[in-house]
Structures are given as structure tokens and as C-alpha cells.
Amino acid sequence: MELRVGGSGAYEFVLTVLDAAARGSSVEDIRELFDGATRSNADALLEQLEQHRLLLADDEPDPDPPWETPLELFHWSAGASPGEVAQQLAKAHIAVIGVNEVSAALVSTLRAAGIGTVEVVNYPFLCNLRMLDESGEVSVDSWPADLGVPVAYDEWSEKDRSGLHCLVATSDFGGLDLMRVWNRYSLERDIPFLPVVLQDLVGYVGPLSVPGRAACFECAYLRQNANLDQREEMRSTEPLAFFGQGVTAAYHPALPAALGQFAALEISRLLGAWGSPRVIGALIEVDLLAPGLVCRPVLKLPRCPVCGEASARSTTEIFGRTFLPGTHEPHG
Secondary structure, three states: OOOOOOOOOHHHHHHHHHHHHHOOOOHHHHHOOOOOHHHHHHHHHHHHHHHOOOOOOOOOOOOOOOOOOHHHHHHHHOOOOHHHHHHHHHOOEEEEEOOOHHHHHHHHHHHHOOOOEEEEEEOHHHOOHHHEOOOOOEOOOOOOHHHOOOEEHHHHHOOOOOOOOEEEEEEOOOOHHHHHHHHHHHHOOOOOEEEEEEEOOEEEEOOEEOOOOOOOHHHHHHHHHHOOOOHHHHHOOHHHHHHHHHHHOOOOOHHHHHHHHHHHHHHHHHHHOOOOOOOEOEEEEEEOOOOEEEEEEOOOOOOOOOOOOOOOOOOOOOOHHHHOOOOOOOOO
């Protein structure tokens, strides 16, 4: 955080305020050091120092213990109480769908950020085949032990998921179309949904689908379709991305790592309540090779088949076979 004070005599002015504060002077005592026009300047500076918690009253508890961690200092500089943010994040429960390089970076960063419960679900069609051993199980050499053992999809699907604060579907081999069914799945259960996909060397984060609040992934997908000249040809490989990853999933290891970490930052904003997530109502494209980051606003489709006002919510459980490529009806 940076607070700038400009103008003639600014250095001496600020030095006087900080020197008085360091001696334990009260706000009123500091104000008495100035008169006339400088009094109003002092009031404005003191207000800013208090607002950004750079100046605290003696009877106000110190918000942080000595030797704060970089994460605590980050939350503090964002204008939030590190203790309150930590409590919020510790109560959070997230499900990450897919075992791949993106989810590995995402989970690692979420845990470092203080998220309380992070479940990794080994949903087969969002699994990087290179991370499996000869028996088809997740390889201990590919998936770090400190990230926990991924839960099989069949086992996870039998659990009570009413307490989830966010569901994140990930892929490092493309397949934007595969996100659609998870978007519907989440919104039908009032669970915020975030897709994180690395496709054709470009990362896509969002939109973060918050039930009743903003555009969902289906809105973004259908709006993309409306602007594609050869939609069928360009979309044809997405439902089958899992099967083609051996020849199409090309990327530098920095790409899925950066994508997963960026997504973790946005999730922390949402669940820690220290800022407004950029991905609510927006699709963020991350292109490290350009390099560039583009935030594309996404407007709700009034007749979106998933989140539109006219869409009837289904209470029917989605069975495992529904997630198989080609078994769900396209919505556009």
C-alpha cells in the first residue's frame, strides 16, 4: 500500500505528524501542532492514516502480532483485518474437480492462503493422463503428498455437498465444453462455480457463477458461440479433449502453475471477503506468451438455459454417466 502526500512543505508536514505519533501523542495533540490552513491538511492526513490503519489509538488493540506473515501484511494492506480474513478462510470448504497441473497449483496455493477444507475430486475426464501410474491410479510422483489424496468421483458423488462454498472445475488440456455440465450441476445446488481451463496455450478463469448474482459460464459460452464464424469446427474437439490430450496438450510448466495460482487469488477474494473478485461477471484470459491478461465482461443472457429467469431448476440428481463426453445435450 502506498499513501502519497504532495505539495510544498509536504516532507516537513508529514515528518511532524509521524514524529508526534511516534512519541505517543493523541490525534487531538497532533492537530494542535497546526493552525490555519495547515489544520485542515493535518485533519485530512490523519483521517487517511487512520482509515488505512497506519495510525492507531492507544486503546485500540493491535490488529496483528509482531512479525506478521507476508499474507497477514497483504490482507492488512488490502484494508481488511488479517484475523477476520483468516477466520473466514478457515471455515471455507472447496471442491476442486480434476487431477492435473492446474489443480495441483490451485490446491497448493489455496492451502497456503489458509483455506480450511479443500477436497480434490478425481473425476476421470478432467484428469491429466500423465499423472496416473500403470494401474490407472494417481501417481505419488506426479501428485505431491502434501496436497492430500484425491477422492474418487464415485465416492465423492455420494457425499452431502450442501456445505460447499465453491466448486472449481479444472483442466490443463482444454475442453471448455466440459465445464458446461459442472456449471449447471453447481447452480442447481446453489454452489458458486469457477471454471479454470488451459486451452491452446491460453488460460481461462471464470466467469465465477454465483447463483442469482451474475452471468454464468453458459452465458459466456453461448456469447462466444455467437461470435464464432465456424462454431462447429472450432468447438468440435472440446467435448473429446480428454482423449486427445496426448497430442494436443502442449504447455510450458509455468502456464498451468500461473493459472492455478491466479484462480486461487480470486477464490481467496471471494471467500475471505477482502476484495471484489474480478471473475464475477467476467471471463479472464491469461496469456503468458504474449504476455497479457484480458478481463472480458460477460452479461447475463435473459434466456440462458442454465441461469436465465425462465429456466426451471431441476432437482434431479445428475448421475455419473451424464458427465461422459457426448451424453449431455448442448445448450446452444
